[in-house]
Amino acid sequence: xxxxxxxxxxxxxxxxxxxxxxxxxxxxxxxxxxxxxxxxxxxxxxxxxxxxxxxxxxxxxxxxxxxxxxxxxxxxxxxxxxxxxxxxxxxxxxxxxxxxxxxxxxxxxxxxxxxxxxxxxxxxxxxxxxxxxxxxxxxxxxxxxxxxxxxxxxxxxxxxxxxxxxxxxxxxxxxxxxxxxxxxxxxxxxxxxxxxxxxxxxxxxxxxxxxxxxxxxxxxxxxxxxxxxxxxxxxxxxxxxxxxxxxxxxxxxxxxxxxxxxxxxxxxxxxxxxxxxxxxxxxxxxxxxxxxxxxxxxxxxxxxxxxxxxxxxxxxxxxxxxxxxxxxxxxxxxxxxxxxxxxxxxxxxxxxxxxxxxxxxxxxxxxxxxxxxxxxxxxxxxxxxxxxxxxxxxxxxxxxxxxxxx
Amino acid sequence: xxxxxxxxxxxxxxxxxxxxxxxxxxxxxxxxxxxxxxxxxxxxxxxxxxxxxxxxxxxxxxxxxxxxxxxxxxxxxxxx
Numbered sequence: 001x002x003x004x005x006x007x008x009x010x011x012x013x014x015x016x017x018x019x020x021x022x023x024x025x026x027x028x029x030x031x032x033x034x035x036x037x038x039x040x041x042x043x044x045x046x047x048x049x050x051x052x053x054x055x056x057x058x059x060x061x062x063x064x065x066x067x068x069x070x071x072x073x074x075x076x077x078x079x080x081x082x083x084x085x086x087x088x089x090x091x092x093x094x095x096x097x098x099x100x101x102x103x104x105x106x107x108x109x110x111x112x113x114x115x116x117x118x119x120x121x122x123x124x125x126x127x128x129x130x131x132x133x134x135x136x137x138x139x140x141x142x143x144x145x146x147x148x149x150x151x152x153x154x155x156x157x158x159x160x161x162x163x164x165x166x167x168x169x170x171x172x173x174x175x176x177x178x179x180x181x182x183x184x185x186x187x188x189x190x191x192x193x194x195x196x197x198x199x200x201x202x203x204x205x206x207x208x209x210x211x212x213x214x215x216x217x218x219x220x221x222x223x224x225x226x227x228x229x230x231x232x233x234x235x236x237x238x239x240x241x242x243x244x245x246x247x248x249x250x251x252x253x254x255x256x257x258x259x260x261x262x263x264x265x266x267x268x269x270x271x272x273x274x275x276x277x278x279x280x281x282x283x284x285x286x287x288x289x290x291x292x293x294x295x296x297x298x299x300x301x302x303x304x305x306x307x308x309x310x311x312x313x314x315x316x317x318x319x320x321x322x323x324x325x326x327x328x329x330x331x332x333x334x335x336x337x338x339x340x341x342x343x344x345x346x347x348x349x350x351x352x353x354x355x356x357x358x359x360x361x362x363x364x365x366x367x368x369x370x371x372x373x374x375x376x377x378x379x380x381x382x383x384x385x386x387x388x389x390x391x392x393x394x395x396x397x398x399x400x401x402x403x404x405x406x
Numbered sequence: 407x408x409x410x411x412x413x414x415x416x417x418x419x420x421x422x423x424x425x426x427x428x429x430x431x432x433x434x435x436x437x438x439x440x441x442x443x444x445x446x447x448x449x450x451x452x453x454x455x456x457x458x459x460x461x462x463x464x465x466x467x468x469x470x471x472x473x474x475x476x477x478x479x480x481x482x483x484x485x486x
Contacts, residue, residue, distance in 0.1 A: 049457035051457050051458065051461070053461050055465060066461060068456060068460075084460075084461075108483075127480070127482075129482055131483065133484060134482075134483060134484030136482030137482075138480075138482055148433055148435060149434070149435025150435070151435050151437060163482045186482075188482065192475075194477065198437050199437075201441040201442065202444055204450065204452075206452055206477070208476070209475060210475040211474075212473060212474050249473065249474060250474075251472065251473065251474035251475035252475055257452060259444040259445075259449075259450055263449075264449070265447075265450055267452070271472075271475055271476075273472035273473075273474070273475075275471075275472075279471045279472065281470070281471065283472070289449040291449060296449065304466075304470060306470065306472060309471070330468075331471050336469070336470070338466075342458075344455075361455065361458070365462065367465070393469075395469075397462070397465060399461060401458065403455065403457075
């Protein structure tokens with residue numbers, strides 16, 4: 001993320017050099033640029049963001065703070081550091097079916113550095129995420145090169161992650177501890193290629209491709225499959241999920257942004273996804289941004305659809321039906337819509353001349369998921385196993401954050 | 407091979423070489439630096455507020471089966 005942001009800002013700042021100049025100065029600057037083809041790129045701006053986020057939907061509430069700081073050191077280095085926390089309170093449909101409602105925290109720290117040399121930017125970073133039952137360490141590296149008169153930026157990247165998965169159990173005294181009989185691992189590798197291209201004086205396009213591979217324990221240890229058991233209980237029995245130990249996915253996206261004559265922008269994005277589990281997904285997103293005085297307003301509409309994994313089923317006909325079996329609703333077939341709106345207000349901070357710009361921001365998104373083959377198993381007693389209504393999820397997503405540039 | 411064939415072969419070789427060398431020429435920027443002022447406006451950034459876009463990517467990745475090609479690198483988690 002820091003990388004993508006760096007590229008955007010570098011391009012913006014570079015282009016911004018011509019923004020406040022007279023036509024004569026622009027011509028002079030253009031001549032200087034033509035005469036000095038080795039002019040280098042630009043590092044991200046010095047900036048700090050403090051956010052509070054809240055997700056509420058499907059009887060899950062996840063909220064917490066997020067902080068991100070970026071600071072240049074000298075002309076060649078930029079450092080970043082971030083902190084993110086999820087405070088989770090969950091009584092979701094999955095939890096109600098096969099586990100107990102719970103509260104837990106997930107904390108994530110990240111650091112990164114960018115080094116600029118000529119037109120090349122080298123980036124690397126580290127992310128550490130910790131939950132009571134999940135620890136993940138991620139490293140990422142990338143090289144970015146500006147070319148063709150800085151109209152094009154090509155980036156290649158690599159990331160590697162190591163996860164440790166535990167399973168919590170409740171002791172007779174009510175204490176929640178890691179199950180000593182359960183400790184699994186998962187490794188992940190990712191390869192990215194990104195091309196950012198200025199197409200016209202008003203239009204820019206980004207292409208992203210990412211290959212991800214996973215190996216190890218890839219299931220959710222708390223969720224269960226269910227299979228038919230007529231005459232017993234609610235007509236079905238729960239059993240452990242069995243996932244493949246490997247997964248490879250390919251994702252490619254293209255996004256474009258166009259500057260409108262009245263100082264506004266429209267954006268469009270399409271992403272295609274396919275993996276070895278049989279999931280095929282499409283994402284289409286459109287956005288509009290309108291500044292007005294000290295405000296900037298955003299509106300977005302996002303549509304997403306996916307097919308189910310080959311080994312997914314809402315209800316298996318009998319126990320041990322297949323080698324691999326899953327009922328994670330993230331692997332089901334569904335379509336979702338997200339409608340979002342945001343507002344940003346730029347203000348001055350009196351008595352703090354070192355702050356060059358500051359904004360207060362709010363954003364709200366509503367997510368609606370319409371599952372095609374994931375049923376509300378909690379209603380099996382009323383409708384019979386396999387005949388329950390399909391599950392639907394509505395979630396409200398709030399963000400409030402303050403940003404300062406210094 | 408006749409002298410006429412030789413001349414034709416040389417002409418084809420020269421044409422192929424010229425085309426190949428022409429392909430090595432870097433394309434000239436068709437949007438000059440002084441024409442890129444709109445890209446300096448933050449509203450043209452794909453990622454104007456990274457703290458916000460990282461968070462939304464995290465939400466979607468937790469709820470959906472697909473991942474990748476968003477331009478972001480997130481930390482792993484057992485989020486569901």
